[in-house]
Amino acid sequence: AQSVTQPDIHITVSEGASLELRCNYSYGATPYLFWYVQSPGQGLQLLLKYFSGDTLVQGIKGFEAEFKRSQSSFNLRKPSVHWSDAAEYFCAVGISGGYNKLIFGAGTRLAVHP
Amino acid sequence: DVKVTQSSRYLVKRTGEKVFLECVQDMDHENMFWYRQDPGLGLRLIYFSYDVKMKEKGDIPEGYSVSREKKERFSLILESASTNQTSMYLCASRPGGGPYEQYFGPGTRLTVT
Numbered sequence: 001a002q003s004v005t006q007p008d009i010h011i012t013v014s015e016g017a018s019l020e021l022r023c024n025y026s027y028g029a030t031p032y033l034f035w036y037v038q039s040p041g042q043g044l045q046l047l048l049k050y051f052s053g054d055t056l057v058q059g060i061k062g063f064e065a066e067f068k069r070s071q072s073s074f075n076l077r078k079p080s081v082h083w084s085d086a087a088e089y090f091c092a093v094g095i096s097g098g099y100n101k102l103i104f105g106a107g108t109r110l111a112v113h114p
Numbered sequence: 115d116v117k118v119t120q121s122s123r124y125l126v127k128r129t130g131e132k133v134f135l136e137c138v139q140d141m142d143h144e145n146m147f148w149y150r151q152d153p154g155l156g157l158r159l160i161y162f163s164y165d166v167k168m169k170e171k172g173d174i175p176e177g178y179s180v181s182r183e184k185k186e187r188f189s190l191i192l193e194s195a196s197t198n199q200t201s202m203y204l205c206a207s208r209p210g211g212g213p214y215e216q217y218f219g220p221g222t223r224l225t226v227t
Contacts, residue, residue: 009154032213043118043204043218044157051213090156094213101147101172102216104156 002027004093006105013081014113021076021108023091032094033074034102035065039087047089050074061085086112117141118219120205126225133192135222137205143217144210146188148172148180151202151221163188164210195226 003026013019025031032051036044048059055067065076074091088109092102121136139146145164149157149172159172161180169180177199181189188207192199202223206216 004156034215036218041123041221043220044206045218046215049215096213101159101162102157104158106154106156 002093002095002103004091004103004105006089006091006108008108009106010109010111012111012113015083016080019076019078019081019085019110021089021091021110023074023076023105025072025074025091025093025103027072027093027095029096031074032096033065033067034092034094035059035063035074035076036090036092037061037087038090038107044090047076081110081112083112083114086110118205118207118217120203120219120222122222123220124223124225126227127192127195128227129196131192131195131226133195133224133226135190135192135203135205135224137188137190137207137219138186139188139207139217140186141207141209141217142185143207144185145208145216146182147206147208147216148178148188148190149204149206150174151204157204160190195224197226200224200226 005024034049035047050067088107090107091105095101118139147162148160163169163182179191204221205219208214208216
């Protein structure tokens, strides 16, 4: 069965530090992969997506993610975190066919210390 | 910009009430989705619709029904609300076909007492 694992429930970093959020997926075919961010009390906003091609994808707000097929991973990175990045982050895999449903991970809550 | 709106940000209902959550999108998207979000569980798909009057069950449809009479509007119905349906409900839409991303509304936080 398809699944997405985000091993870290909570992460705390200092402002200006680098960030990496982990995401592992289980899916038999070529995945479509997404990272979404949810600020408190808000809906989800798309940060970036991977469909094919270059395995390093750039997104909004200075985020990037790298698709590693051999590790079934799609980790999210940012070189220097800002206080406004405090939010919850969700990784998702798109299931091709079946109306392209998304399977979400449980989320990682990021706290940023000044 | 794609805009997905939900009728209420916060809603408080009593056990046994019939509850309607409304979602409207303005981008002529074919596909619409209802999720519930609970801490530690991420987003779980309740129902989705791939066209007007067409619907499919998601992973947790029990206790819910949906209606899509017009392309832009997708309603989630709790026939008889229960306390275990207290949650955040998120609506999303996307174009049909292809691996397009989903666009989300701001969510409705429902409390059933």
